[in-house]
Amino acid sequence: MVPQRVTLLTIGAYDLPVLRSFYQALGWEETEISSDQYAVFKTAGVLLSLFPIAELAKDAGIEFSKSPDSFHGVTFAINVEQVEQVDTVIESVRRTGAKILREPSDAFWGGRTAYFADPENNLWEVAWNPSAVFDERGAMIDF
Structure with missing residues (x-):
């Protein structure tokens, strides 16, 4: 297992x-x-x-693309507990000079989401899901 x-x-x-x-x-x-x-x-x-x-x-025993501009095929997520945190997190990220790919907006599924890329184009989503459940450490344990 x-x-x-x-x-x-x-x-x-x-x-x-x-x-x-x-x-x-x-x-x-x-x-x-x-x-x-x-x-x-x-x-x-x-x-x-x-x-x-x-x-x-x-x-890993594989070859890799030498272009950091290519899409890596993976998106990481930072899920937050409050809807307004999507906007405040993106503003904090913006101050670091990160590339904001999608400004905070309401999602079709009822949440709020935004995207940014780190200096090597690794994509990060910042999201609030109204049904997400977090533990005392801030880990999302269900949604």
Whole structure:
């Protein structure tokens, strides 16, 4: 049986110092296991790791595109507890110089959503879902 959980997300970084600085500018704290070779950030329930993309591809046994402008086929999400947090989170992200891809707007499914890209075009959604349930750590446990 495969455990039904996500414990670590790793972004293959084209430029680790730039990507690390971006996430630090968001106010995110690194864990004590970070090093010059990689960064690990604590989030509510999942660790976010930044690792050189060539090394990540090598570790996975695959080739990778050398273009950080290509769509990676993955979108990360930050779900928030209050509808107005979508707007305030996007404003905080905007101040870091991130590229806002979609301004906050009401979603057809009843929530509110917005999108931004980090310096290597990893896509992030900021979303409020009216039926989302969070635990005391801020981890979304149901929706």
